[in-house]
Amino acid sequence: MRSARPTPATRHRRHRTTIAAIVIFALVAVFVVRLVDIQVVQASTLNKQSLGKRSVPTILYGDRGSIVDTNGKVLAKTVVRYDITAVPAYAQKGYKTTVGGKSVTYTLSQTADQIAAATGAKASDIVKTLTADKKSVYAKLVGSVDVDAYEKIQKLGISWIYPKRTTARTYPNGAVAGNLTGFMGTDGAQAGLELEYNKCLAGTNGSETYERGLDNVKLPGSTVTTKKAVDGGVLETTIDEYLQYQVQQDLAEQVKAIGATSGTAIVMKVSDGSLLAVADSDSVDPNNVDGSSTSNLGSKAFTDSYEPGSTVKSLIAAAAIDQGVATPATQETVPYSRTFPWGGRIADAEFHDTEQLTLAGILANSSNVGITQVGERLSKQTRYDYLKKFGFGSKSEVKFNGESVGQLGTPSSWDSQTNINSMFGQGIGTSAIQIASAYQTLANGGVRMPVTLVKGCKQSDGTVTDTPSAKGTRVVSEKAADDVVDMLENTIPEGTLAGMTPISGYNVAAKTGTAQIADAPGGGYGSDYIISVAGIAPAENPQYVVLVTFTKPTTLKTSFAAAPAFREIMSQVLENYRVKPSTTPATNLPDTW
Secondary structure, three states: OOOOOOOHHHHHHHHHHHHHHHHHHHHHHHHHHHHHHHHHHOHHHHHHHHHHHHEEEEEEOOOOOOEEOOOOOEEEEEEEEEEEEEOHHHOOOOEEEEEOOEEEEEOHHHHHHHHHHHHOOOHHHHHHHHHHOOOOOOEEEEEEEOHHHHHHHHHHOOOOEEEEEEEEEEOOOOOOOHHHHOOEEOOEEOOHHHHHOHHHHOOEOEEEEEEEOOOOOEOOOOOEEEEOOEOOOEEEEOOOHHHHHHHHHHHHHHHHHHOOOEEEEEEEEOOOOEEEEEEEOOOOOHHHOOOOOOOOOOOHHHHOOEOOHHHHHHHHHHHHHHOOOOOOOOEEEEOOEEEOOOOOEEEOOOOOOOEEEEHHHHHHOOOHHHHHHHHOOOOHHHHHHHHHHHOOOOOOOOOOOOOOOOEOOOHHHOOHHHHHHHHHOOOOEEOHHHHHHHHHHHHOOOEEOOOEOEEEEEOOOOOEEOOOOOOOEEOOOHHHHHHHHHHHOOHHHHOOOOOOOOOOOOOOEEEEEEEEOOOOOOOOOOOOEEEEEEEEEOOOOOOEEEEEEEEOOOOOOOHHHHHHHHHHHHHHHHHHOOOOOOOOOOOOOOOEO
């Protein structure tokens, strides 16, 4: 029996069913292909894009290194601070937390009170900031809070609070050594060692990422460090913080006592040229530069050039002895004044009858006339060459920011009067550091050591960079240097410092300087002076050099006004470093013949 043939209606239904199946199959195929494309072909790319929307990059800060004194005491350091930031969009209902096992909800006002209590800010200001734009995802609530405040904020457990780590630079000793450390500004290092050694001190930032959820809250355990931060190096200086404080105090007292506009004081170690103290009477406080009363943002001991006066006479004497044209016993007939063929004239500080002085007597009495008589035995080129070797006309090895080279000129630029005046320190300019270095040379047997303020930069990995040279340069013979130191022992008992109380138990060699300042109206020298004392102790075994200078004293304008500060500072140096007292009598060379 044959089956019945399908009716037209049946065939039509089957046709529609077939078409539907084909369509469904096509759609399934499209979805499958798309699924494969998403899960396999584009998986890596899409994962990265998804992670990019969830992953938040942050900076890891490499902290700036500290500046320390010779004993490791901190002169400048970086302290951690935190900016307390928030997401206002999630802050409007306050926050929930658990207290004693129970869930507690704090309102926005209550939350602001808690934040204020932790940071010292005003609760009203916090509420105002959080409600200024209720849809905002960022607002800074409190800036630069300390670690204690940060920890209190963290204990609150507010999910929409994000403390942002920052740093601040602080100088624990204020103005003590502020003239040397320099300071930081909004644009980075601005002065002093901070600027000069910025490469050593600066840290290198790193980075990390963390993932956040749909509510923008950081997911626990999602932080990944992508680049490690490296802290800056520790700059180790030669400065003795305790001595620096003492010297600054002594200097300030004497500036006030004699009515000077400013003063500088330097303590240098003879054996290696290291600076133990470099004081300015008007040092800046790096913690409050804008509020400081001084306009001196550096160190005048390095940056200011002045006519040094009679402290140069010791160097001329050393050169003459080194060249074999003089000895401490060299005899000169010394009048009060000299007049030269070109019309120039020089005179000693005080009137005196013609005297029969030895070279030792010329230095002890600081005779301008006498030193020129001895100095003329050398050509001006020879004298110039010696002054250059002593360090004049060049920056010291410290290369301090803004350091002066002085005004030495050249022999060809010296006119006849400058040629004469330069022998007693007028007509040329030096920095206080240059004079201290020259006396270090005399005290060190004629060998000039590089001036050092920094011992090195200790990097975070333990390596040390920026170490100074320890190679000395011979300037004059040992005999010439020793002869000058011996002659300078006469200054205190019977020379220009005859009224100064000796430092008990120690032989001290010293030289005074009184230089006119060329600031008269219309040019030339006026009535103001820069006075100074440079000294060495113990004289028979030199270990330390002290130099003090005062600008424009008013109560007493002679170099003797600098004596009290010199004596006080040198006494402190000898005591602080427990220098053994002298065991031999002071050298007492003949002053006259």
